[in-house]
Amino acid sequence: MRMRDTFIKPMHPEGRRFVAIFAVVTLVLFLISDVLGWIGVGLTVWCYYFFRDPVRVTPQREGLIISPADGIVSLIEPAVPPVELGLPDTPLTRVSVFMSVFNCHVNRAPVAGRVTAVAYRPGKFFNASLDKASSDNERNSVAIEMADGRQIAVVQIAGLVARRIVCFVGTGRHLAAGERFGLIRFGSRLDVYLPEGTAPLVSVGQTMIAGESIIADLASTEGGRGIRAD
Known part of the structure; x- marks a missing residue:
């Protein structure tokens, strides 16, 4: 496993539009205030993180x-x-x-x-x-x-x-x-x-x-x- 894969997980498709909405709101916040914009960046990263969909290794024995x-x-x-x-x-x-x-x-x-x-x-x-x-x-x-x-x-x-x-x-x-x-x-x-x-x-x-x-x-x-x- 590459070091990058430890920190960056794939996102489930269900999360794409939510991350897009957060990103658009963040751009608007930057027009108002840099402080608000960076808060928006943090929330956008959190939204991506919420919808992460990492690979899992499932035990396969019956029962x-x-x-x-x-x-x-x-x-x-x-x-x-x-x-x-x-x-x-x-x-x-x-x-x-x-x-x-x-x-x-x-x-x-x-x-x-x-x-x-x-x-x-x-x-x-x-x-x-x-x-x-x-x-x-x-x-x-x-x-x-x-x-x-x-x-x-x-x-x-x-x-x-x-x-x-x-x-x-x-x-x-x-x-x-x-x-x-x-x-x-x-x-x-x-x-x-x-x-x-x-x-x-x-x-x-x-x-x-x-x-x-x-x-x-x-x-x-x-x-x-x-x-x-x-």
Whole structure:
């Protein structure tokens, strides 16, 4: 890897028009004041950084459930998947990953499989780190059926600042683990509902990397892990 690639990441196409808008506003600000113009430059760079879409190296062993988002594990608790997906109303372990405005916001499939349902539901815009965000906020839910017939639900949830959920896939689409399936602007959360009986291998407060960090292993008999924070 070249040194330049460490600092300069490719940008997702969804971000082009936003960066263009920020750049035009910056030019106008320079006409008003150099100080305001340089503030605009900083915000334009941040906008580019927000929509970065770096290459990720996804573990490919069958049974691994990969984090769909960059961010921090904010909640791990039992919950019923969104009713609009038509899944059984049995509580499953839900792992929530909170994305701040500084995280990469490209979302990736947690497992390989076929998309069996995609359901958008409008809602409110509470802080995405709150528990009630899962039920009250705007969301887009995706159900993925794996080769063994088990299903995983992954839910994009808008946050306090986010006002636009983007989903690139539809019903019937086959996804590879770690494949891009959507993004959210600007600050939000993703919930993953693990299959029944699956123990998460992460803990609240742990940092996740979309497409790389392992949330759970369906082939493992290991229980949940303890943590030590320094």
